[in-house]
Amino acid sequence: MSRKHQEEEVGQVYGEIAPAYEALFPVLHRYEDRVERFLAEAVAADSRVLDVGCGPGLHTRDLPLTVDVVGTDLSPEMLELARRARPAGAWHRHSYYQPFPEEWGRFQAALAIGCLDFCDDLPRVLGHLASTLEPGGRALLTVLERRPGLEGHEEARHEVQTAGPAVTLHLYSFEETARAMTDAGLFPRAYTHATGWVQLAEQRTMWFGWWDVERH
Numbered sequence: 001m002s003r004k005h006q007e008e009e010v011g012q013v014y015g016e017i018a019p020a021y022e023a024l025f026p027v028l029h030r031y032e033d034r035v036e037r038f039l040a041e042a043v044a045a046d047s048r049v050l051d052v053g054c055g056p057g058l059h060t061r062d063l064p065l066t067v068d069v070v071g072t073d074l075s076p077e078m079l080e081l082a083r084r085a086r087p088a089g090a091w092h093r094h095s096y097y098q099p100f101p102e103e104w105g106r107f108q109a110a111l112a113i114g115c116l117d118f119c120d121d122l123p124r125v126l127g128h129l130a131s132t133l134e135p136g137g138r139a140l141l142t143v144l145e146r147r148p149g150l151e152g153h154e155e156a157r158h159e160v161q162t163a164g165p166a167v168t169l170h171l172y173s174f175e176e177t178a179r180a181m182t183d184a185g186l187f188p189r190a191y192t193h194a195t196g197w198v199q200l201a202e203q204r205t206m207w208f209g210w211w212d213v214e215r216h
Contacts, residue, residue, distance in 0.1 A: 003095075003097055003120070004095075006118070006120075006167075006168065007074050007095055007096070007118070008074075009164075009165040009166075009167060010074050010075075010118050010167055011073075011074035011075045011076070011093075012075075012164055012165060013162050013164050013165065013167055014055070014073070014074065014075040014077070014078055015075040015076065015077040015078065016164055018056065018075060018077035018078050018080075018081060019077075021055060021056055021078070021081075022056055022058065022081075025058060027198065027200075028197050028198055028200070029114070029196070029197050029198075030194075030195035030196060030197060030198065030205065031113070031196070032194075032195075034140070034194070034210060035059050035111065035113060035140065038111075038138075038140040038212060039059070039060075039063065039109070039111075042108070042109045042138045042140075043063060043067060043108070043109050044108070045064055045066045045067065046066055046067070047067050047068070047107075047108040047109055048067070048068040048069075048070070048105065048106070048107045048108055048109075049063065049067055049068070049069050049070070049107060049108070049109045049110065049111070050070050050071075050072075050100075050104075050107040050109070050110040050111070050129075050132055051069060051070070051071040051072070051110070051111045052071075052072050052096075052110065052111065052112040052115055052129060053072070053073060053074075053112055053113065053114060053115020053116075054071030054072060054073050054078070054079075054082050054091070054111075055073060055075075055078045055081075055082070056078050056081035056082050056085060057069075057071055057081065057082030057083075057085045057086055057089065057091070058085075059111055059113065060086065060089070060111070061082070061085040061086045065088055069086060069088070069089040069090070070089065070090045070091075070092070070104055070107070071089055071090070071091045071092070072091075072092050072093070072094040072100075073091070073093065073094075074093065074095075075093075076093060079091040079092070079093060090104075096115070096116075096118070096119050096125045096128075097119075097121065097124060097125065097128075098128070099128050099131065100128060100129075100131065100132045104132070106132060106133065106134045106137070107132050107133055107134065107137060108133075108134055108136075108137050108138070109137060109138050109139065110129060110132060110133060110137070110138075110139040110140075111139070111140050111141075112129060112139065112140075112141045112142070113140065113141075113142050114142055114196060114197060114208075116141065116142065116143050116144075117142075117143075117144045117169045117170060118167065118168070118169070118170065119170060120168075120170050122143070122170070122172055122176070122177065122180045123179075123180040123183055123184065126141075126180050126181060126183075126184040126186060127183075127184045129141075129184070129186075130184040130185050130186050130215055133215040134215070135215055135216065136214065136215065136216075137214070137215045138189070138212065138213065138214050138215075139186065139211075139212075139213050139214075139215075140210070140211070140212055140213075141181075141210075141211045141213060142196055142208040142209065142210055142211070143172055143177045143208060143209045143211065144158075144169055144170070144171045144172070144196070144206060144207070144208060144209075145171060145172065145173070145174060145177070145193060145207060145208065145209040146171035146172055146173045146176075147173075147193075147207070150207065151204065152199070152202070152204050152206065153171055153206070153207060155171065156170065156171055156172075157169070157170060157171070158171060160199065160201065161201060162201075169206075172209075174193075174209060177209055177211070181211065181213055185215055185216055186211075186213040186214070186215055187213060187214055187215075187216055188211055188212070188213050189212045189213060189214050190210075190211075190212040191209065191210065191211055191212070192209075192210045193207060193208070193209055193210075194207065194208060194210055195207055195208070196208035
């Protein structure tokens with residue numbers, strides 16, 4: 001299956017759940033306050049923030065209006081919800097595997113929360129993301145981490161059946177992720193292995209590597 005087709009299926013899945021996503025969010029996600037703490041520390045009043053895999057824009061909708069928010073997603077339905085929640089933002093359908101347009105400019109901060117799971121070429125995707133950050137810019141990224149002995153995390157690929165098409169999750173070891181980060185020019189400030197989201201069909205909690213990185 002081509003990457004384009006895979007992304008279309010991911011977009012379809014999230015498009016179908018878009019109307020209920022905000023209500024389901026507390027049930028699905030176990031982010032605690034990690035995203036909020038990062039934004040409070042990394043985003044100044046005049047910052048530009050890139051939100052990759054933004055969904056309905058839950059993480060950035062309440063940032064001060066002086067903050068310039070640009071969001072991307074694979075689902076037009078999710079982007080429409082984000083647009084309604086923060087009309088001042090710029091919301092675009094954009095493939096993970098394509099460079100970000102130069103006309104979007106550079107950013108002081110970026111998020112990629114719960115979306116790199118669908119990428120089968122992490123170094124390429126991180127390289128594109130790093131290129132959007134100004135030197136000294138920071139990003140908070142999550143990567144499904146492959147760990148022997150942790151149920152559902154032992155293999156590099158994990159198929160998830162949804163009400164629509166099945167989607168493939170891609171899991172990377174700590175070492176693979178760290179190498180991809182540094183090769184992209186992203187250097188870790190902080191890392192933790194912690195809960196990410198709940199896979200309802202299998203009643204299983206999925207675990208992320210949470211990476212707070214800085215572009216040098």
